[in-house]
Amino acid sequence: xxxxxxxxxxxxxxxxxxxxxxxxxxxxxxxxxxxxxxxxxxxxxxxxxxxxxxxxxxxxxxxxxxxxxxxxxxxxxxxxxxxxxxxxxxxxxxxxxxxxxxxxxxxxxxxxxxxxxxxxxxxxxxxxxxxxxxxxxxxxxxxxxxxxxxxxxxxxxxxxxxxxxxxxxxxxxxxxxxxxxxxxxxxxxxxxxxxxxxxxxxxxxxxxxxxxxxxxxxxxxxxxxxxxxxxxxxxxxxxxxxxxxxxxxxxxxxxxxxxxxxxxxxxxxxxxxxxxxxxxxxxxxxxxxxxxxxxxxxxxxxxxxxxxxxxxxxxxxxxxxxxxxxxxxxxxxxxxxxxxxxxxxxxxxxxxxxxxxxxxxxxxxx
Amino acid sequence: xxxxxxxxxxxxxxxxxxxxxxxxxxxxxxxxxxxxxxxxxxxxxxxxxxxxxxxxxxxxxxxxxxxxxxxxxxxxxxxxxxxxxxxxxxxxxxxxxxxxxxxxxxxxxxxxxxxxxxxxxxxxxxxxxxx
Numbered sequence: 001x002x003x004x005x006x007x008x009x010x011x012x013x014x015x016x017x018x019x020x021x022x023x024x025x026x027x028x029x030x031x032x033x034x035x036x037x038x039x040x041x042x043x044x045x046x047x048x049x050x051x052x053x054x055x056x057x058x059x060x061x062x063x064x065x066x067x068x069x070x071x072x073x074x075x076x077x078x079x080x081x082x083x084x085x086x087x088x089x090x091x092x093x094x095x096x097x098x099x100x101x102x103x104x105x106x107x108x109x110x111x112x113x114x115x116x117x118x119x120x121x122x123x124x125x126x127x128x129x130x131x132x133x134x135x136x137x138x139x140x141x142x143x144x145x146x147x148x149x150x151x152x153x154x155x156x157x158x159x160x161x162x163x164x165x166x167x168x169x170x171x172x173x174x175x176x177x178x179x180x181x182x183x184x185x186x187x188x189x190x191x192x193x194x195x196x197x198x199x200x201x202x203x204x205x206x207x208x209x210x211x212x213x214x215x216x217x218x219x220x221x222x223x224x225x226x227x228x229x230x231x232x233x234x235x236x237x238x239x240x241x242x243x244x245x246x247x248x249x250x251x252x253x254x255x256x257x258x259x260x261x262x263x264x265x266x267x268x269x270x271x272x273x274x275x276x277x278x279x280x281x282x283x284x285x286x287x288x289x290x291x292x293x294x295x296x297x298x299x300x301x302x303x304x305x306x307x308x309x310x311x312x313x314x315x316x317x318x319x320x321x322x323x324x325x326x327x328x329x330x331x332x333x334x335x336x337x338x339x340x341x342x343x344x345x346x347x348x349x350x351x352x353x354x355x356x357x358x359x360x361x362x363x364x365x366x
Numbered sequence: 367x368x369x370x371x372x373x374x375x376x377x378x379x380x381x382x383x384x385x386x387x388x389x390x391x392x393x394x395x396x397x398x399x400x401x402x403x404x405x406x407x408x409x410x411x412x413x414x415x416x417x418x419x420x421x422x423x424x425x426x427x428x429x430x431x432x433x434x435x436x437x438x439x440x441x442x443x444x445x446x447x448x449x450x451x452x453x454x455x456x457x458x459x460x461x462x463x464x465x466x467x468x469x470x471x472x473x474x475x476x477x478x479x480x481x482x483x484x485x486x487x488x489x490x491x492x493x494x495x496x497x
Contacts, residue, residue, distance in 0.1 A: 017404075032405045033430040231431050296452065298408050298428050320407035320430050327408070349410070349426070 053117025088272030153199030442471030
């Protein structure tokens, strides 16, 4: 059966076009993707992200388990900080990319992708067992169902959020969070997001989702806030060169080629380290790059990337960039062709169309 | 709400329209289609001189999210294409039945029109599809 967030009915009432997104009944847009994209860049957008997963890891040995599960070194991670990390399998392939919140000593929150949450959870439990950790030493709890997540993103997001909370947002730095009241609901208020704009990710009890959603739309009305669907969420993240699970990354892709080298720390132990060390020693055969189209056409997922009549890679994501007004994409190419400026071709419906590798990100907030 | 479907056109189940003028015809997608497709950002036009076959794809329209075929309502040979769509694919969204036309053909078999719907039938068809 298709899963619904607490807001599915609200989206329908707002006139959203709903799609099945990995088993979730989600809004792809309310008005249209391009308009919603631009509103997020210029004003503020509100996103229902309740489908994403939240897993709590607590207990006296929680640090040991988290260290083993993720590639990032959390040894000196401060309370109130967020880390982006990946979880690898034994072969170094990416099980998921996620954010880690350090709530308190021995209290971590993992925010995972929706479609990967169950396998993440299974992987954490398996690793826990391998380490011989008991339930009194570490508790792993999937709290996705009772947890709502809303993102508010865009230059006006802070002004709007200020009307719903007394938490001091001015002192809240990028990739940190605070706990406090959102209206009268306990919440995690996190300065982060998936759009490249100033923005916040908010976590609170699922039963308050509707009330908080509606209050955001009301408080943000004078600032031009709009609800934003997954369509614009995808184009926004793509302009920033951010990965999307199932496109840029999957279990056959390792973090070193996926522009995630910086979240891997070889000075500590973690699942997949042995394999990744070997891959690193051998040298990387391909690399994730960004490109823009020169010829007419839009590159799409799995289209071939060609150079001198040879296939040198494939497209992982491609779309029309609403901000740049031209088609852009991400893809893997053989290492020797990864340099920005390299001319390539994309095979679009049996035609080779010119494109050029360019430096990422495509878009950066001024 | 879609714009009304003009009476002088014929329609396919895939939401294309055809306007007949003696031996030639103009082809496009309907306003209902553009609503389903949402904002178009790219149109791949056929080539002049290309033979197209009824029910076979002769053009591609792309939105931010999707790639869709446009199927020929009737067979024929392309004699003109709407070049304006290269720069402004959104013409289909703004004016699907006029400025958003896709191609003009020389008709090869007028009998194929029997398979198409008139505006009344097509309007009913769209209503049914929505439910």
